[in-house]
Amino acid sequence: MEKSVTFMIFQFLMVSTFVEGSQGVVRYNGMLNSTINVEAISIFPFTVTVDKSSEIFFSYSALDTSNASVASVLSNVYLKAALGDDSMAEIKGNFTFHLDTLLMSENFSINVEGKLPGRVTLFISIVEQTAGGQPLTVHGSEETLGQFPFKLLIEREERGIDKAFTIVVVFLVVIANIGMGCKVDLEVVKTELKRPIAPVIGLCSQFIIMPLIAFAFAYNLDLDPGIALGFFALGCSPGGSASNAYTHFLGGSVSLSVTMTLVSTIAALGLLPMWLFTLGQLVYKDGDVTIPFQNIVFSLIGIVVPVVIGLFLQRKFPKVAELAVKIVKYVMILFIIFVLTVGIYANVYIFYLVDGEVLLSAALLPYLGFIFGGIAAVVVGQKKPNIIAIAVETGIQNTGIPIVLLQVSLSGPDKDTAIVSPVISALFTPLPLVAIIIYVQGKAYLKRKREAGKRKAGDAYIDDGHEDVAGSSDEFLQKTTPA
Numbered sequence: 001m002e003k004s005v006t007f008m009i010f011q012f013l014m015v016s017t018f019v020e021g022s023q024g025v026v027r028y029n030g031m032l033n034s035t036i037n038v039e040a041i042s043i044f045p046f047t048v049t050v051d052k053s054s055e056i057f058f059s060y061s062a063l064d065t066s067n068a069s070v071a072s073v074l075s076n077v078y079l080k081a082a083l084g085d086d087s088m089a090e091i092k093g094n095f096t097f098h099l100d101t102l103l104m105s106e107n108f109s110i111n112v113e114g115k116l117p118g119r120v121t122l123f124i125s126i127v128e129q130t131a132g133g134q135p136l137t138v139h140g141s142e143e144t145l146g147q148f149p150f151k152l153l154i155e156r157e158e159r160g161i162d163k164a165f166t167i168v169v170v171f172l173v174v175i176a177n178i179g180m181g182c183k184v185d186l187e188v189v190k191t192e193l194k195r196p197i198a199p200v201i202g203l204c205s206q207f208i209i210m211p212l213i214a215f216a217f218a219y220n221l222d223l224d225p226g227i228a229l230g231f232f233a234l235g236c237s238p239g240g241s242a243s244n245a246y247t248h249f250l251g252g253s254v255s256l257s258v259t260m261t262l263v264s265t266i267a268a269l270g271l272l273p274m275w276l277f278t279l280g281q282l283v284y285k286d287g288d289v290t291i292p293f294q295n296i297v298f299s300l301i302g303i304v305v306p307v308v309i310g311l312f313l314q315r316k317f318p319k320v321a322e323l324a325v326k327i328v329k330y331v332m333i334l335f336i337i338f339v340l341t342v343g344i345y346a347n348v349y350i351f352y353l354v355d356g357e358v359l360l361s362a363a364l365l366p367y368l369g370f371i372f373g374g375i376a377a378v379v380v381g382q383k384k385p386n387i388i389a390i391a392v393e394t395g396i397q398n399t400g401i402p403i404v405l406l407q408v409s410l411s412g413p414d415k416d417t418a419i420v421s422p423v424i425s426a427l428f429t430p431l432p433l434v435a436i437i438i439y440v441q442g443k444a445y446l447k448r449k450r451e452a453g454k455r456k457a458g459d460a461y462i463d464d465g466h467e468d469v470a471g472s473s474d475e476f477l478q479k480t481t482p483a
Contacts (some may be wrong), residue, residue, distance in 0.1 A: 023039050029148045036099075037061045038079070038124060038148070038347055041107065045151040047412070049402070052116040052157070052348075054151075057449050058124065059096075060460045061105040081110045084121035087352075088154055089114050114154040118224050122150040155413050156349070165346045168424040172335045173400045174306045178267070179328030180241050181310015182321035184262050185255075192259040198377070198386045200258040205373040206392040211236045213277065213368050217361040218283045225284055226410070226417030227358060231284045233402040234422045235274040235365060238264035240398040246430075249303060252388030258394045260309070268401070269304045270466055273297050295409035303401055350420050362424035368433060369395030392433070399426040 035275040039055035048054045060079065079097040083089055099106075112122065125147040156162070178317040192199055214235020239261045247257040273296060314321040373394025377387040399422040406418035 016434065023055075026076065036126065036146075045153050047153045047155055047291070048089060048112050048114040050117060050154060050156045050376060053111050053113040053473040055109050055111050056122070057107060057109045059105070059107045060099070060135055062099070063139070077126050080125045080127045081099060082123050082125065082236060084111070084123065084149075085307070088116050088118050088120040089152065102209060109347065116154060116349055117156050118154050119225065119411040119413065120152050120154060122152050123147055124150070126224050132373045137395045153413050156416050159343070161346045163344060166404075168338060169343075170404050170408070172338075173209075173249075173404050175328060175331050176241070176400070177303060177306035178310040178313075179325055179331075180261070181307040181312075181326075182314050184258055184311065184314070184466060186311070186314070188255045189259045193263075197251075197380060197392065198256050198382055199259055199263060199368070200255070200343070200380070201376055201380055202373070202390045202393055203263060204238060205369070205376050205390060206260070206264045207267065207275075209372045209376065210365075210394060210397070211275045213372070214365060215279045215283065219279075221357045221361060223357065223361075224353075224417050226414030227353070227420050229280065229284045229410075229414065230402060230418035231358075231361060231365070231407055231421035232280055233276065233406060233418070234397055234399065234425055236272045236400070237397045238268040238272075239393045240396045240400075242430075243396040246396065246433050247389045247392050248390050248436070250392065250433070250440060251385065253385040253393060254389070256386055256389040257264075257393055260389065263306055264306060264393075264443065265398070269300055272300060272401075272405075292409050292411075295377045296405055299405050299408045300401075302457070347416075347419070347423070349424055353417060353420050354424055358420060358424060363427055363428040365397040366397065370432070396429060397422075397425070399423070406424050 038058060038060045039061055046056055048052070078099060080098075081091055083091060090113050092113050095110065097108045111120070126145040128145055161188040211232070214232045216234075218232045222226075223231065240301060241261055242259060244257045245256055248254050273293060279291060310321065310324070313324060372392045374387055375390035376394075377390040382390065402422045403419045407415050409415075411419055
């Protein structure tokens with residue numbers, strides 16, 4: 001796609017005006033002027049590879065150069081290239097180009113090397129200079145007569161370790177979902193569904209409250225399109241099976257937690273694409289790329305189907321299902337080790353893409369889920385165990401689903417940037433829960449210790465020869481206490 005911008009260079013500066021058009025910013029004046037056309041020879045948006053230098057070609061030409069005074073003015077300007085974000089890419093070599101007042105038409109190139117996956121804008125500006133060859137400055141800034149942007153896509157070159165990591169993660173997510181189906185007690189699920197208020201509140205919290213919170217962050221914050229889409233997909237994801245363990249340690253209803261996890265995972269097959277198809281279009285603010293819904297739906301089917309397979313095994317082959325659950329426990333241990341070693345090594349770039357906005361939003365998403373899920377349960381009059389289960393289930397997302405879903409479905413830099421939010425959120429989600437569990441379990445331990453101390457004191461009292469007194473006291477209580 002060829003892009004060009006026309007810049008009006010003028011000799012006598014009077015009251016100047018800036019006009020913003022579809023192709024850039026044009027500065028004009030009714031005095032003597034000349035037109036400079038800057039054209040991109042390379043196809044844009046241009047793709048640059050991380051750790052590799054790419055040469056991007058442009059050309060410039062000037063009109064109305066027969067007038068000597070105009071040529072004199074143009075000899076005092078030059079083209080300058082700059083990047084909107086130097087942390088994403090770097091210009092190698094020459095980045096300033098003086099205009100040839102004799103030919104006034106020439107090709108030039110800029111070498112850009114990628115640093116991190118994502119998007120960055122390459123700006124080409126026309127800068128005025130003094131007679132001494134120094135840039136003309138106004139209030140300490142270079143006087144720019146015109147500037148227009150070119151969009152660059154920074155991609156990582158896929159390595160063998162990246163392919164291996166994706167394959168292993170997909171495999172482990174499938175195995176984990178089969179295990180989820182195998183260990184779910186359908187009778188317990190049926191019992192919970194006969195009292196539908198709690199499961200319905202949990203489902204609404206999961207697929208209404210969380211997507212809206214995620215959308216509010218992703219739409220209003222200035223996030224990279226890929227990071228924003230990954231963040232929103234995380235908010236639309238079902239609950240994770242880790243919520244069952246947290247619910248147990250916090251004294252919540254484990255049966256409700258298990259039921260919500262199963263129901264939300266199956267419901268995600270329709271609700272997750274629905275949210276991506278609606279609000280996701282607003283979050284993915286990039287006109288050059290569309291969300292690959294077909295890829296996402298097929299990937300989601302591949303994630304949900306293993307749960308159904310697990311349920312089938314439990315129903316028809318209970319011994320096989322029991323064995324599968326045992327195997328999954330060891331597989332998940334290997335998965336954690338794999339992610340903390342190979343996963344970090346293969347995706348260390350993630351931590352360089354994290355800024356304050358990404359960090360804050362990724363941490364707040366699950367925390368707000370805990371709060372609003374608990375509030376929703378309180379409003380409808382649920383008991384404490386159910387409130388705990390709904391709150392925990394709402395805040396804990398199955399981060400593996402958006403990671404696998406988007407890495408397999410997207411292309412370009414977005415397949416790498418989309419996993420940033422789920423990974424960071426997964427690191428922060430357990431922190432308040434672990435702190436509360438330590439408090440709850442510590443309090444329970446101290447209570448048991450005090451009760452054990454009382455029993456020990458009572459035993460010592462009996463050993464001192466007060467059995468008869470204790471016995472007569474018991475007899476007295478039995479006689480005086482009404483039936």
